[in-house]
Amino acid sequence: MTQAKTSAAPRRRNLLKGAAVAAGAMSAPMVSQAQTTTLRFQSTWPAKDIFHEYAQDLAKKINDMAGNRLKIDVLPAGSVVPAFQLLDAVGKGTLDGGHGVIAYWYGKNSALALWGSGPGFGMDANMVLAWHYYGGGKALVEEIYKSLNLDVVSYMYGPMPVQPLGWFKKPVAKADDMKGLKFRTVGLAVDVFTDMGAAVNPLPGGEIVPALDRGLIDAAEFNNASSDRVLGFPDVAKNCMLQSFHQSGEQFEVLFNKTKLNALPAELKSIVDYGVQAASADMSWKAIERNSKDYEELKKQGIKFYKTPDAILRAQLASWDKAVAAKAKDNPMFKKVLDSQRAFAQRAGQWHNDYTVDFKMAYNHYFAQKKS
Numbered sequence: 001m002t003q004a005k006t007s008a009a010p011r012r013r014n015l016l017k018g019a020a021v022a023a024g025a026m027s028a029p030m031v032s033q034a035q036t037t038t039l040r041f042q043s044t045w046p047a048k049d050i051f052h053e054y055a056q057d058l059a060k061k062i063n064d065m066a067g068n069r070l071k072i073d074v075l076p077a078g079s080v081v082p083a084f085q086l087l088d089a090v091g092k093g094t095l096d097g098g099h100g101v102i103a104y105w106y107g108k109n110s111a112l113a114l115w116g117s118g119p120g121f122g123m124d125a126n127m128v129l130a131w132h133y134y135g136g137g138k139a140l141v142e143e144i145y146k147s148l149n150l151d152v153v154s155y156m157y158g159p160m161p162v163q164p165l166g167w168f169k170k171p172v173a174k175a176d177d178m179k180g181l182k183f184r185t186v187g188l189a190v191d192v193f194t195d196m197g198a199a200v201n202p203l204p205g206g207e208i209v210p211a212l213d214r215g216l217i218d219a220a221e222f223n224n225a226s227s228d229r230v231l232g233f234p235d236v237a238k239n240c241m242l243q244s245f246h247q248s249g250e251q252f253e254v255l256f257n258k259t260k261l262n263a264l265p266a267e268l269k270s271i272v273d274y275g276v277q278a279a280s281a282d283m284s285w286k287a288i289e290r291n292s293k294d295y296e297e298l299k300k301q302g303i304k305f306y307k308t309p310d311a312i313l314r315a316q317l318a319s320w321d322k323a324v325a326a327k328a329k330d331n332p333m334f335k336k337v338l339d340s341q342r343a344f345a346q347r348a349g350q351w352h353n354d355y356t357v358d359f360k361m362a363y364n365h366y367f368a369q370k371k372s
Helices: 002-027 050-066 083-092 110-114 125-134 137-147 188-195 205-214 225-231 258-262 266-300 310-330 332-355 359-367
Strands: 037-043 070-075 097-100 152-159 166-168 182-184 239-242 251-257 304-307
Touching (some): 050 070, 110 188, 125 332, 152 258, 182 205, 205 225, 225 266, 258 266, 310 332
Parallel strands (some): 037 070, 239 304
Antiparallel strands (some): 097 251, 152 251
């Protein structure tokens, strides 16, 4: 009797120990051992462009948050398909996703260019994003892509700074100076500058600087101080006109193949959602840092910067009104997007203009040269 009791004690201790271990394991956080899902992305940008860097920043944020469960690899433009074929490649599953701007798909439905092209009824890029996510824009993009039978999910993010009017061999002083000018632009801006009298050539990004150098065009626009500097604009033109309404509220678009995205677990899809939002904020901060530094470097290189005269800006608005009226007449979806933007901009713009102080006043107070 005594012996049996003694031999049972170690057994009970082992059982209690095992139960404690099991309880500890149950209370520990569950770590997924799922295999890594790798998604192959391509951007519409050259590897050296800051825009491709933004695409890589977005991927890194998502990858870091997903741990070893999801990895997005981003290739530069042309690695798998030409830049302007990205949307179709993602829709077909040739690529799992991509990074570009929605205006590139203007040829599929002209309404897509309204996300960033033109004055946006006075909205800047961040306000256009507000309209997209809270004013009905997101549903409209989904409707357009569905009508085109494209198996894609679109995320808008990354409010871009206002783009320059462009780089010129000779600066322009009045609206008539645009007449006969051989000018590079794309999307709805083609209609605007054509109405202003320019001879427009919608060259892809990589062909702009060589065309300027050879005199095939007189002037061109691309995007921002950092991208323009890397592309080589300062080597072929010495005058840059700042401020324009042709693309004053543009943002980036991230595309996912819908089938691939929907196959991810819910928590990974949430990481994608919040990763896009985080990248949007980070991109807008990085743009201020990098664009302002490259602006200073361009000045050191002897580039002359001029404010676009108000007369040219007003002429842009007048030409824009003609262009969108014609497009809205021919394309019901164009009118639907335009009406949605107008309704949101009228309310949000009133609030923004009434509440926002003139920051230029404060800047000049501290930094403007004092006249003796």
